[in-house]
Amino acid sequence: MSLTTRFKMPGQLPSLFIGSYPAFTKCPESRMPEFAFIGRSNVGKSSLINNLTGYKQLAKTSSTPGKTQLINLFEVSKSWILADLPGYGFAKVSKTSREKWDKMTKDYLRNRTNLAMVMLLIDSRIPPQNSDIEFINWLGENGLSFTIAFTKADKQSKNATEKLIGEYWKVLKESWEIFPAHIITSSVSGMGRDELIELIEIACSNYMEEE
Numbered sequence: 470m471s472l473t474t475r476f477k478m479p480g481q482l483p484s485l486f487i488g489s490y491p492a493f494t495k496c497p498e499s500r501m502p503e504f505a506f507i508g509r510s511n512v513g514k515s516s517l518i519n520n521l522t523g524y525k526q527l528a529k530t531s532s533t534p535g536k537t538q539l540i541n542l543f544e545v546s547k548s549w550i551l552a553d554l555p556g557y558g559f560a561k562v563s564k565t566s567r568e569k570w571d572k573m574t575k576d577y578l579r580n581r582t583n584l585a586m587v588m589l590l591i592d593s594r595i596p597p598q599n600s601d602i603e604f605i606n607w608l609g610e611n612g613l614s615f616t617i618a619f620t621k622a623d624k625q626s627k628n629a630t631e632k633l634i635g636e637y638w639k640v641l642k643e644s645w646e647i648f649p650a651h652i653i654t655s656s657v658s659g660m661g662r663d664e665l666i667e668l669i670e671i672a673c674s675n676y677m678e679e680e
């Protein structure tokens with residue numbers, strides 16, 4: 470049995486802001502396992518980081534898409550790092566900004582040596598989007614370990630979320646043998662938090678073993 474199923478996780482995991490960086494080459498090197506939060510603009514990346522760590526505004530949230538522009542790093546429990554990345558797929562953003570995003574995040578994901586896992590966030594209320602499907606396939610092609618977090622589950626019924634997951638599967642089974650690992654989350658109700666912490670802890674011990 471893992472630690473998280475035996476102990477109730479404290480409400481707050483001691484966390485600190487490391488800094489914001491415009492490119493992976495500027496990020497400070499670290500040997501702590503790192504978890505990158507990525508997904509379409511406004512999907513709830515910064516909110517999920519706050520819910521996970523138990524802080525109100527560790528990562529800045531906003532109802533205006535495109536709030537996070539840089540790679541923001543946070544150290545948690547002196548043991549692992551969370552990276553809050555800018556969102557993709559925001560229609561009002563220019564082609565140049567989109568290309569910049571693409572290069573910055575993909576360079577980061579391909580080259581960050583302490584990256585332990587990618588958390589790909591998908592809004593549980595929005596039908597499958599090409600940008601998400603393409604990104605999932607890109608992660609697969611690049612052999613990156615990832616988990617899908619379906620977000621904002623508080624906004625609809627469990628059945629509606631399951632239906633959306635089924636719609637994703639219909640598309641993904643063209644390129645995937647099994648549905649990628651996924652969890653259902655809400656930063657409002659805290660749904661999925663324990664599961665997310667457990668996933669992170671397992672990924673941390675795998676990372677330490679490989680080091």
Ligand SMILES: Nc1nc2c(ncn2[C@@H]2O[C@H](COP(=O)(O)OP(=O)(O)OP(=O)(O)O)[C@@H](O)[C@H]2O)c(=O)[nH]1
Pocket residue numbers: 508509510511512513514515516517529530531532533534535536537554555556557620621622623624654655656657658
């Ligand atoms: N009801 C509900 N609202 C949420 C949830 N998560 C985020 N939100 C809201 O969605 C909006 C966007 O949240 P952010 O966490 O800033 O989203 P983001 O993915 O970091 O956005 P960018 O940095 O712009 O890419 C905010 O208004 C949040 O309050 C959730 O689980 N439930």
Ligand SMILES: [Mg+2]
Pocket residue numbers: 514515516529530531536537553
């Ligand atoms: Mg954000």
